[in-house]
Amino acid sequence: MRSLLFVPADSERKLEKAAASGADALILDLEDSVAVDRKAHARALARAYLDAARDGGDGKATSDGNTASPALYVRINPLDSPHWQDDLEAVTGGGPCGIILPKARSGEDVQTLAATLAPFETAHDIGTGAISIIVIATEVPASLLRMHSYIDASKRLEGITWGAEDLSAEIGAARARDDQGAYTGPFQLARNLCLFAAHASGAGAIDTVFVNFRDQAGLRREAEDALRDGFSAKMAIHPDQVGIINDVFTPDEAQIARAQAIVDLFAANPGAGVIALDGAMLDRPHLKLAERLLARAKGPAD
Numbered sequence: 001m002r003s004l005l006f007v008p009a010d011s012e013r014k015l016e017k018a019a020a021s022g023a024d025a026l027i028l029d030l031e032d033s034v035a036v037d038r039k040a041h042a043r044a045l046a047r048a049y050l051d052a053a054r055d056g057g058d059g060k061a062t063s064d065g066n067t068a069s070p071a072l073y074v075r076i077n078p079l080d081s082p083h084w085q086d087d088l089e090a091v092t093g094g095g096p097c098g099i100i101l102p103k104a105r106s107g108e109d110v111q112t113l114a115a116t117l118a119p120f121e122t123a124h125d126i127g128t129g130a131i132s133i134i135v136i137a138t139e140v141p142a143s144l145l146r147m148h149s150y151i152d153a154s155k156r157l158e159g160i161t162w163g164a165e166d167l168s169a170e171i172g173a174a175r176a177r178d179d180q181g182a183y184t185g186p187f188q189l190a191r192n193l194c195l196f197a198a199h200a201s202g203a204g205a206i207d208t209v210f211v212n213f214r215d216q217a218g219l220r221r222e223a224e225d226a227l228r229d230g231f232s233a234k235m236a237i238h239p240d241q242v243g244i245i246n247d248v249f250t251p252d253e254a255q256i257a258r259a260q261a262i263v264d265l266f267a268a269n270p271g272a273g274v275i276a277l278d279g280a281m282l283d284r285p286h287l288k289l290a291e292r293l294l295a296r297a298k299g300p301a302d
Contacts, residue, residue, distance in 0.1 A: 001024040001025050001071065001204070001206075001232075001233045002024050002232075002233050002234070002245060002246050002248075002249035002250060002296075003022075003023045003024050003025070003233065003234065003235075003236055003241075003242045003245040003246050003249070004023065004024065004025040004026075004027055004073070004206065004233060004234075004235045004236065005018055005021055005023035005025070005026050005027065005070075005235075005236045005237075005238075005239065005241075005242055006027045006029050006033070006075070006209070006235065006236065006237050007026050007027065007028055007029060008029050008033035008034060008042070009028040009029055009030050009033075009034060009042040009043070009045055009046040009049075009074075010033075010034045010035075010038045010041050010042035010045060011045075012045060015028070015045065015049055017239060018070075018239060019069075019070070021070075021239035021242045022239075022242050022243060022246060023070050023236065023239075023242045023246075024070060024071060024233075024246070025070050025071040025072070025073055025097070026070045026071070026072055026073070027073045027074070027075050027100055027235070028046040028049060028050075028072065028073070028074045028075070028091075028096075029042075029074075029075045030042050030043060030046060030074060030075060030076055030077060030083070030087050030091075031075050031076065031077050031078070031102050032102075039077075039083055039086075039087075040086075043086065043087060043090035043091065044090070046074055046090070046091050046094070047090050047091050047093070047094045049072070049094075050072055050074075050091060050094025050095060050096055051094050053069060053072055053094075054094060054095050071097040071098075072096050072097055073096055073097055073098045073099065073100050073134065074087070074091045074096045074098075074099055074100065075099075075100035075102060076088060076091075076099055076100070076101065076102075077102070078101075078102050078103035078104075079101070079103075079104075079105075079109050079112060079113065080103070085116065088116060088117065088120055089120065092117065092120035092121060092123075092124055092126070092131065093120075093123075093124040093126075095124075095126055095130075095131075096131060097131070097132065098131055098132035098133060098134055098156075098158055099113065099117070099131060099132075099133055099134070100133075100134050100135075100136065101113055101133055101134070101135045101136065102136045102139060102163075102166075103136065103139045103140050103166065104135045104136060104137055104139075104140075104143055105140055105142050105143050105146070106142070106143060106146040106149040106150075107146070107149035107150045107151070107152075107153030107154075108149065108153075109135075110133055110135055110150065110153040110154050110156070110157055111153055111154055113133055114133065114154040114156050117131055117156070129155065129156060131156070132156050132157070132158035132159075133154060133156045133157050133158060134157075134158050134159040134160070134161060134204075134206065135150065135157065135159070135160055135161070136161050136162065136163050137150060137160050137161070137162060137193075137194055137197060138162035138163060138164075138167055138190035138191075138193065138194055139162075139163045139166035139167050139170070140166070140167070140170055141167070141170055141171060144189070144190060144193060147193045147194075147196070147197040148197070148200075150197050150200075150201050150203075151197070151200050151201045152201070153201070157201060157203050158203055158204060159198065159203050159204035159205070159206045159233075160194055160197050160198040160201065160203050160204070160205065160206065161194060161205075161206035161207070161208060161235060162190050162191055162193075162194035162207075162208050163208050163209075164176040164183065164187045164190070164208060165211070167186075167187070167190060168187070171186065173186065173187075181218060191207075191208070195229060195230055195231060199230065204232050204233060205230060205231045205232055205233075206231065206232070206233045206234065206235060207222075207223070207226035207231040207233070207234040207235070208234075208235060209234075209235045209236060209237045210222050210223075210234075210236075210237075210241065211237060213237060213238035213240055213241055216240075216241075216244060219241055219244050219245070220244050220248060222234075223244060223245050223248040223249070224248055227248055227249055232249070232296060233245075233249060234248075234249070249296070250296075250297070251293050251296060251297045255293060255297075256293070256294065256297050258277075258290075259289075259290035259291075259293040259294050259297075260290075260294065261277060262275075262277060262282060262286060262287060262290040263287065263290050263291060263294065265277060265282075266287045
């Protein structure tokens with residue numbers, strides 16, 4: 001996946017529009033974007049949306065002309081709230097691809113969620129372990145001190161992402177960015193820890209949202225920085241952000257051709273530790289990067 005778009009699950013209009021956004025994944029949100037008195041309504045709409053998608057979807061074209069349906073995830077409420085088990089009970093039967101776990105405190109929360117999902121999957125005749133987990137791992141300070149706990153937390157763990165807004169409120173930071181728009185030190189640390197924890201656990205590293213959806217140039221710069229540093233996807237809060245994110249995280253033809261050339265050269269010289277290509281000396285780390293790029297180029301449908 002390149003792009004994951006948040007959609008308030010209590011808004012039929014936004015759910016309808018999101019399907020044609022071109023996002024690789026939609027996150028039906030039951031948490032921050034839904035008021036407490038609308039949680040039950042949001043659960044019902046999310047379940048209906050999941051059921052409709054499972055029964056074949058609407059076949060509408062996306063913004064880039066494709067008719068492929070996006071993967072569907074649900075962001076439940078955090079485990080220290082009274083709502084999360086009701087969320088799971090409502091949506092599991094719809095067969096979402098995964099659950100987004102917000103405000104996680106450690107890998108133990110991932111394990112708790114995984115254990116709770118299992119009987120719901122059994123009750124709805126869904127294979128145990130079929131529903132994956134993406135964790136938002138930096139929204140509470142304690143999580144930053146236990147990022148290593150996500151390693152081997154669960155086979156369900158598909159991705160790790162981070163967030164600045166909730167963390168900012170938790171630590172009393174006046175703002176998360178400096179005058180040039182760059183994240184300040186505490187939030188750069190959270191971002192970097194997320195990146196390393198994701199790669200150490202074998203999960204996808206997913207960059208956080210860019211909240212100013214009107215600043216397309218700023219979004220592109222931030223997405224390019226995320227790709228440069230090792231993130232493989234980015235979350236979005238508005239459909240207009242999806243096209244830019246997809247463009248940044250999709251390798252172009254020249255990049256694909258070079259990566260394929262590197263892979264082919266190493267395949268033709270299996271005993272070589274170093275090869276030469278276009279005047280540059282390349283070793284095994286370059287091969288690994290080329291393989292990653294080719295895997296990313298295949299896209300979510302593959």
